[in-house]
Amino acid sequence: AGEDVGDAMDTIASHYKIALKADNPQEFKKALEGMKAGAQEAQKGTPPKLEKEPADGAKMTDFRHGLDILIGQINDAEKLADAGQFEQAKAAAEKFKDTRNTYHKKYK
Numbered sequence: 001a002g003e004d005v006g007d008a009m010d011t012i013a014s015h016y017k018i019a020l021k022a023d024n025p026q027e028f029k030k031a032l033e034g035m036k037a038g039a040q041e042a043q044k045g046t047p048p049k050l051e052k053e054p055a056d057g058a059k060m061t062d063f064r065h066g067l068d069i070l071i072g073q074i075n076d077a078e079k080l081a082d083a084g085q086f087e088q089a090k091a092a093a094e095k096f097k098d099t100r101n102t103y104h105k106k107y108k
């Protein structure tokens with residue numbers, strides 16, 4: 001029901017590509033905001049693999065939690081960019097892949 005997780009993932013992915021290539025904090029932060037919006041949209045949806053799971057069951061709860069982890073990592077990277085630590089912010093953004101890979105293994 002609700003949002004299409006695949007569409008939300010495409011939104012996350014297109015902004016992530018821009019974030020990783022960004023050469024200034026403004027462009028980087030704008031892309032992170034786009035990623036965050038995509039993650040919030042994804043949280044409103046149900047992955048095809050979980051369609052038979054109860055909306056508040058353990059798997060759906062863990063799916064949404066995984067997106068909260070990603071949102072937290074995005075916020076941390078934004079804070080680094082705000083603090084003038086752009087290289088560290090970019091390195092932090094590379095680490096989003098760990099979260100992606102962990103949750104894709106489970107639910108993609």
Ligand code: HEM
Binds near residue numbers: 005009016047064067
């Ligand atoms: C940097 C982070 C991430 C990126 C770039 C990313 C990217 C993608 C892409 C490109 C797809 C294929 C979309 C399509 O079917 O058109 C996808 C699918 C999916 N992703 Fe992610 N993802 C990320 C993080 C996550 C996280 C944290 C979760 C769960 C907590 C997640 C759950 C899923 C699921 C369930 C699908 C399958 C959707 C479907 O088949 O409709 N992803 N992701």
